[in-house]
Amino acid sequence: MTHRGSCHCGQIAFEFEGDLKNAVSCNCSICSRKGALLWAADAAQFRLLDPQAAMGAYAFNKRELQHRFCTTCGIHTHAEGDGWIAVNLRCLEEFDLASVEVVNFDGRSA
Ligand SMILES: [Zn+2]
Incomplete structure (x- = not known):
């Protein structure tokens, strides 16, 4: 199934293939601040609709x-990881987050 998502203003828009079975809630220092729920997608299955979109990067x-x-x-x-993308599922357009189980990941200890 193809999922589509974007930032709030739409400058960054993306789509990816995936059968979403759960959402990962990570407690690391950045995820806890973002409040993101994540899904690890294969980088080859993830596509930016406008690769020229102005994106910031933080590491x-x-x-x-x-x-x-x-x-x-x-x-x-x-x-962006090495060969994979952690997608913020809260940016998806037509996806009911309540339909999947939230799995806790202890990124703070990783
Ligand atoms: Zn934006």
């Missing part, structure tokens, strides 16, 4: 992830 700690956000509206849409 910290081991710098294994590039946390992407819209430079206009400030919404964090996804993070």
